[in-house]
Amino acid sequence: MSQQLTKYRSDISQVFKLGVNILNNARALKGISLDLKLLAVNGIVQAGKIGSSQGQSLITLSGFLSDLPIQIAPELEDLERITTDLARQLTVSLISIIRFIFYSNALSISLDRLLIQSKSSFRASDFKILNIQELTKLSKNDVFLKTRDLDKENIEQIAQVNIGISENSRLMLDKALDLLSKAAAKIENLKRNGFIANYMGSNILIESSYLTSDQQSFQALVNNIRNIVNRLDTNLDSMINSIKDAENILRSVMMANQSN
Amino acid sequence: MKSEIIFESGDHKWIVLGRDTSKKDEVIDTNEYIIVSNGEAMLLDPGGIEIFPSVLAEITKYVSIEQIKVIFASHQDPDISSSLAMWLDLAKHIKIYCPWLWTGFISHFGMGTDFILNPIPDEGLELKIGDKGSTVFLVPAHFCHSPGNFSVYDPKANILFSGDIGAALIPNDAPLYVDDFASHIKYMEKFHLRWMPSVGSLRQWVRRVRNINPNIIAPQHGSIFVGENVHKFLDWLDNLEVGKWEMGAEASDINKAVWMKWKK
Numbered sequence: 001m002s003q004q005l006t007k008y009r010s011d012i013s014q015v016f017k018l019g020v021n022i023l024n025n026a027r028a029l030k031g032i033s034l035d036l037k038l039l040a041v042n043g044i045v046q047a048g049k050i051g052s053s054q055g056q057s058l059i060t061l062s063g064f065l066s067d068l069p070i071q072i073a074p075e076l077e078d079l080e081r082i083t084t085d086l087a088r089q090l091t092v093s094l095i096s097i098i099r100f101i102f103y104s105n106a107l108s109i110s111l112d113r114l115l116i117q118s119k120s121s122f123r124a125s126d127f128k129i130l131n132i133q134e135l136t137k138l139s140k141n142d143v144f145l146k147t148r149d150l151d152k153e154n155i156e157q158i159a160q161v162n163i164g165i166s167e168n169s170r171l172m173l174d175k176a177l178d179l180l181s182k183a184a185a186k187i188e189n190l191k192r193n194g195f196i197a198n199y200m201g202s203n204i205l206i207e208s209s210y211l212t213s214d215q216q217s218f219q220a221l222v223n224n225i226r227n228i229v230n231r232l233d234t235n236l237d238s239m240i241n242s243i244k245d246a247e248n249i250l251r252s253v254m255m256a257n258q259s260n
Numbered sequence: 261m262k263s264e265i266i267f268e269s270g271d272h273k274w275i276v277l278g279r280d281t282s283k284k285d286e287v288i289d290t291n292e293y294i295i296v297s298n299g300e301a302m303l304l305d306p307g308g309i310e311i312f313p314s315v316l317a318e319i320t321k322y323v324s325i326e327q328i329k330v331i332f333a334s335h336q337d338p339d340i341s342s343s344l345a346m347w348l349d350l351a352k353h354i355k356i357y358c359p360w361l362w363t364g365f366i367s368h369f370g371m372g373t374d375f376i377l378n379p380i381p382d383e384g385l386e387l388k389i390g391d392k393g394s395t396v397f398l399v400p401a402h403f404c405h406s407p408g409n410f411s412v413y414d415p416k417a418n419i420l421f422s423g424d425i426g427a428a429l430i431p432n433d434a435p436l437y438v439d440d441f442a443s444h445i446k447y448m449e450k451f452h453l454r455w456m457p458s459v460g461s462l463r464q465w466v467r468r469v470r471n472i473n474p475n476i477i478a479p480q481h482g483s484i485f486v487g488e489n490v491h492k493f494l495d496w497l498d499n500l501e502v503g504k505w506e507m508g509a510e511a512s513d514i515n516k517a518v519w520m521k522w523k524k
Contacts (some may be wrong), residue, residue, distance in 0.1 A: 102346055105313035110320055135274050154320035161350050 002108050002125050005101055008256060011249050012097050012171045015066040018084075018088040018246040019176075022183065026083040029076050029190070032232050033069045036197060037120045039228065040066030042223050044219075050214060053152055057207050058218070065200045065225070069259050071206070079186040086179040097253075100165045104129050107158045123163050130256045135159040166257045173250050180250075187236050187243075194229045201225035219241065261314040262323065263438060266476065266484065267417045271298045272394060274417055276361045277318050283311050288429075290339050291480055293421055296323055299392030302330040303347070304412055304421050305480050312343040314440070316350070321421075325351050329390030332398070334423035335406035336362035338369075345371040355388065357398070361408025366498065380410055386521060394440065399468060401425060402463035405459045411465075413472055422476035425465065426493060427451050428482025441492040447482060449500075456502035466497050 043062030047055045111124035120143050127141075128134040139156040201222040208218030261282065267274040278291040286422040292315055301323045307315045317348055319328075331354055333341045342358055344366065360365055360379030385398040399411040404425050412421040415512035417474070426435075438444045456462055469477070477485040477493060485493045 094373065098347060099349060099371060099373075102309065102312050103316075103350070106316040109313055109317035113321075150322065153324045153326070157325045158316070158350070165349075223266050226446065 002105075003127065004128075004130060004256075005104055005108065007103050008104075008119060008130055008253065009098075011136070011253050012094055012101075015176075015229075015246050015249050016090050016094050018249075019087045020244070022239050023087045023251045025235050025242070026076075026183075028235055029079070029232070032228055032235065033072060035228050036225070036232075037066060037069040038070070039221060039224050043218075046214065046217050048222065050211065054207065054210055058204060060209060061200055061204050065197065065204070067161040068193055068197050068200070074191060075186055075189050075193070075238075076086045076215070079183060079190070079227055082179055082183045083184060086176060086183060089172060089176045091168055093176060096165055096169045096172060097158055100130075103158050103162045103165070107155065107162070110151070110158070114151055115143065118146060128256075129162075130166075132163050132257055135163050135166075142189065170254060173254055176248055177247060180247050184240065184243050187239055191233065191236050194232045197225055198229045207242045233241060236249060261311070261318045263318050266436075266478070267419060269417070272296070272416050274419055274478075275416070276436070276484070277315060279436075280311055280314050282314060282431065287311065288339055289432075289481060290481075291478070291484075292319075293478060294319060294322060294328075295389060295393075295396065295417070296327070297389045297393035297416070300393035301328045302332060302387075302389045302393070302396065303328055304332050305334050305423065306347060307348065308344040310347050314450050315343070316346075317395075326353075326519075328354055329393065330387065332412055332441065333355045333358040333366065334389075334401070334411070334452060335359060335409040336365050337424075339408070340480070341366045342369050344377075345369055345373045345375050348375060351375045357385070359406075359408030359410060362406075382408075384410065399472070401465050402435055403456075403458040405455040405457060405464050411469075412495045413474065413512055417476075418474050419476040419478055420469060420472060421478050421480075422469075424451075424455060424479050425462075425497070426477055426479035426482070426485060427455075428479070430482045435481055436484060438489045438493075441485075441489050441496075442451075444483065445496065451481075452497075452500055453502055454505075456500075458503050459501060462497060462500065463473050463503055466494050470494060 039063050043065060044059055047058035047062055050058065107129055108124040111127065115122050115124070122143050127138065138159050139152045144152055204218055205222045208215055261277055261279040261280040263275055266276050273296050275294045275296070276291055278289060280289060287308070287310050290305070290307050290311070292307050294300045295304070328351060331344065331347055333344060333356065342360065348354055349358060351423045355378055356376070357378045357380050361379055363377045363379050381396050381404055382400060382402065384400050386395055387398055388395050394416045396430060397413045399413050402412045403409070403422065409423060411425070424510055425456055426448065428444060430447045467489050474490060475487060
């Protein structure tokens, strides 16, 4: 397989892997949301034991905190749905693009045979066989002037099939890009919620510093909140990075098919 | 990939493709055959998806894609049928024939294309190659090795395509035609002992083929039998005790240990 085909194939496989990573990360977020909920409940229970006005303010803060997982639940569901659609869309695109690669490979072998036969100095690698514009005029290229009609007809037919697949793949990849940007928007919302959880944790820490006892329990609670938010941030950052990488590769793949 | 015309008479010819040195080592070598009859072509066991680009590029030396009217898949194995969707996507007019038993299974190779398979009934079929080509016969070869399996007989060329029957795992430099049958047996024997499950079905197939009396038997793997070697091959098959497998004591012990582990 030629270098340009090998790179094209490896790029597409890479996007597929990134899509699966994004989906797995999105699914892992559900566990983090549940952990946050349990911590908030734990905070309410501890604040209830204090029984003073200080306890009341801590109950209120922990109550806000326990509302966060409820608020982010629909966002998480949306994100999981979007990333599931994304993985599905990438799989369908991948199958279509694999067909494109196999036809391109056949075209490349045929072109090399014809070019060698005609003692041309050109080789298949000198043609941008992934590119629609190049495919459109391929069989009419001057280097094939003396080529048999049978061969020109066959090149034309394979090229036409690949133009069709390429146009169809572009629509599929456009949809994948759209899903990637939707996932990125959801992730930004979730990051904001993580920031709010951290902020609540800081407030709990301040309030609990006035307590004569149980300070350590609240310190531990806030540490746990920060750990969870850090885990959330790590997951979301990893997703954002995967999304950026996937967007870049997809754009370059689409460019290879479309550019002049 | 190499190709060679193995029969030519007027507007009727057979071409064999195979010995693909560009394929990965782990991909088993296969023979693909094209019958070109009065300008219309039939492709027999087109090969797996891995070698599709090489097969397509090689076939286009002989025929235009538009000329390919029929594709025949003798059975369901991936080295035969995993490329079918690619062929159909390339030329939607192609009619693909495969054993009815396998249509639902081979459809899993659809790769998102409009994938229509024409089922071959158990008793076989008379099949015209396109509108102008000659007629070939799809001869039942069930349980040799697949439970839904066919050979193809072309009376005009007197060639029988036998699929996996007569298959041999030969070295890359082996000749296209079997020259010394006795020394060729070692490449076929293990394959047949393992892959052919039924002595009765094999004997029936041999009887059927003796009645047909082809001059050439062309298998999907290995070298081609011509003339006297056709008879030697059929005699050899008639005496082959297939469908038996006994584990050696050592293998049996190993498996016992594995079973015990599973039981836990």
